[in-house]
Amino acid sequence: MSGRWVVGRGSWVVVALTLAGCEHHPDPALAYAGVIPRLVSAASGTGRFTLTGSTVVVASPGSEAAADVARYLAATFGAATGFALPPGPDSAASTIVLALGGAPALGNEGYDLTVTERGVRIEAPAAAGLFYGVQTLRQLLPPAIERPERQRARWTIATGVIRDYPRYAWRGAMLDVSRHFFGVADVKRFIDLLAAYKLNVLQLHLSDDQGWRIEIASWPRLTELGGLTAVGGGPGGFYTQAQYREIVEYARRRYITVIPEIDLPGHTNAALVAYPELNCNGKVPAPYTGIETGISSLCTRRPVVMQFVADVIRELAAITPGPFIHIGGDEADVTLPRDYVAFIDSVQRIVRAQGKTMIGWEEIASAPIDPGTVVQHWRSADLAVTGASKGAHILMSPSPHVYLDMKYDSATVLGQNWAGYIDVDTAYAWDPVTRIPALGADQVLGIVAPLWTETVSTMKEAEYLLFPRLAAIAEVAWSPADAREWNEFSERLGRHGARMSAMGIGFYRSPRIPWRDAPSHTQPASAGP
Ligand code: TNX
Numbered sequence: 001m002s003g004r005w006v007v008g009r010g011s012w013v014v015v016a017l018t019l020a021g022c023e024h025h026p027d028p029a030l031a032y033a034g035v036i037p038r039l040v041s042a043a044s045g046t047g048r049f050t051l052t053g054s055t056v057v058v059a060s061p062g063s064e065a066a067a068d069v070a071r072y073l074a075a076t077f078g079a080a081t082g083f084a085l086p087p088g089p090d091s092a093a094s095t096i097v098l099a100l101g102g103a104p105a106l107g108n109e110g111y112d113l114t115v116t117e118r119g120v121r122i123e124a125p126a127a128a129g130l131f132y133g134v135q136t137l138r139q140l141l142p143p144a145i146e147r148p149e150r151q152r153a154r155w156t157i158a159t160g161v162i163r164d165y166p167r168y169a170w171r172g173a174m175l176d177v178s179r180h181f182f183g184v185a186d187v188k189r190f191i192d193l194l195a196a197y198k199l200n201v202l203q204l205h206l207s208d209d210q211g212w213r214i215e216i217a218s219w220p221r222l223t224e225l226g227g228l229t230a231v232g233g234g235p236g237g238f239y240t241q242a243q244y245r246e247i248v249e250y251a252r253r254r255y256i257t258v259i260p261e262i263d264l265p266g267h268t269n270a271a272l273v274a275y276p277e278l279n280c281n282g283k284v285p286a287p288y289t290g291i292e293t294g295i296s297s298l299c300t301r302r303p304v305v306m307q308f309v310a311d312v313i314r315e316l317a318a319i320t321p322g323p324f325i326h327i328g329g330d331e332a333d334v335t336l337p338r339d340y341v342a343f344i345d346s347v348q349r350i351v352r353a354q355g356k357t358m359i360g361w362e363e364i365a366s367a368p369i370d371p372g373t374v375v376q377h378w379r380s381a382d383l384a385v386t387g388a389s390k391g392a393h394i395l396m397s398p399s400p401h402v403y404l405d406m407k408y409d410s411a412t413v414l415g416q417n418w419a420g421y422i423d424v425d426t427a428y429a430w431d432p433v434t435r436i437p438a439l440g441a442d443q444v445l446g447i448v449a450p451l452w453t454e455t456v457s458t459m460k461e462a463e464y465l466l467f468p469r470l471a472a473i474a475e476v477a478w479s480p481a482d483a484r485e486w487n488e489f490s491e492r493l494g495r496h497g498a499r500m501s502a503m504g505i506g507f508y509r510s511p512r513i514p515w516r517d518a519p520s521h522t523q524p525a526s527a528g529p
Contacts, residue, residue, distance in 0.1 A: 056088020110165025170446025263328030
């Protein structure tokens with residue numbers, strides 16, 4: 001194949017310079033250099049493959065998982081192309097092959113993708129790699145592939161070769177459905193957005209002072225009463241366990257693990273409203289619809305509280321196929337430190353008894369946590385280091401870089417600013433390993449970018465805060481550290497704007513990015529707390 005390697009910084013600059021002004025008829029070969037998160041290696045040739053109504057999808061025989069990725073592909077590409085992309089034989093004239101096998105070194109999520117004039121071949125040791133190959137293929141096609149209705153377009157891809165695999169196994173985002181509630185359809189949309197950028201973890205913040213969002217059959221008033229409220233006095237809401245399972249299954253098909261988070265022992269006003277016996281004074285507190293934190297605590301020494309925690313975690317574990325339960329643990333400002341430590345120790349036993357591994361915000365590092373516990377860093381390097389010294393694995397959610405509820409700049413209507421303003425360069429130009437020098441590279445599990453929703457009440461608003469920062473963070477999590485460079489990324493993101501628009505994302509048009517498409521949206525007005 002006559003190819004041009006587009007890896008290595010020098011050649012990326014050449015690609016970027018060639019691009020100016022060609023957004024209407026992009027050269028398909030340049031698509032290889034445009035993929036976000038950046039590919040580990042890619043070379044494009046001069047040939048062309050065009051997807052047509054007679055293209056068939058060939059999945060590895062005997063693999064239900066590969067067949068499911070094939071169905072996902074057909075559904076994802078079917079809307080804009082109008083093609084059925086049905087299963088078909090290898091001998092067909094135009095094929096997309098999804099083959100299990102190939103280089104074991106690619107790992108659980110890596111893949112090789114080859115485009116010839118006859119078709120596309122994605123080869124991966126595991127089905128997740130096939131899925132990520134499909135996500136890359138999406139971005140090799142014109143942006144119109146993202147539109148929900150049939151397009152008049154030629155679906156042409158340049159011939160080429162890609163080898164790609166992630167840096168981190170844990171690439172996540174968190175959605176706070178407690179401060180404002182987001183229904184099942186919104187969460188599915190959120191999941192689809194994560195999948196498009198090869199993220200694989202969705203942390204759902206299911207309870208807080210302002211609302212309890214998951215049905216717990218043994219404590220029904222949690223949702224009957226605790227689910228009624230939201231920040232600013234909005235309507236609240238909750239998921240039944242059946243709805244929650246539906247979310248988990250939707251995520252599973254997209255290789256995303258859902259991690260349920262119940263915030264304990266602070267952030268519990270909604271639970272106290274429902275069950276005042278969990279409160280030390282036994283009184284029913286007023287429902288809380290403000291945005292302060294550190295205002296509530298379970299009465300950790302009461303036996304009924306441990307019964308409550310055991311029931312909640314048992315029911316949660318039963319609807320959680322993944323190995324992790326997140327127990328919050330942050331900002332327990334009105335819990336006595338010695339009660340807090342004893343409480344976290346007890347909660348850990350309960351989680352362990354359900355066969356799950358406990359995750360908590362970095363504050364749990366002050367308790368006697370098991371080796372292998374996951375500690376989520378958000379503001380204190382010292383706590384992260386303490387956690388690591390106890391054998392915990394550290395998840396990086398450093399608030400000055402990845403808090404998606406921070407404003408982009410002082411003019412941003414939505415969001416808060418206690419951790420600073422976070423424009424795209426701040427979300428991009430940091431590294432999980434050098435962020436806390438005292439941590440060893442092998443102690444860092446990956447990244448989770450949280451979207452707290454005190455100031456966010458619709459998906460449109462959420463997407464404005466998510467994008468383009470989430471695309472930048474996905475690259476920090478996926479792409480090799482030495483392949484990342486801000487100027488090159490800013491050019492690539494500038495060309496990616498048309499694709500985000502086609503995806504229906506009303507993203508923030510950061511002045512730091514040379515956008516190549518015409519603006520088609522403005523900042524959403526704030527719902528306000
Ligand atoms: C701090 S980050 C919190 C959340 C708030 C967020 C707002 C963390 C572990 N706790 O309760 O929603 O700030 O930015």
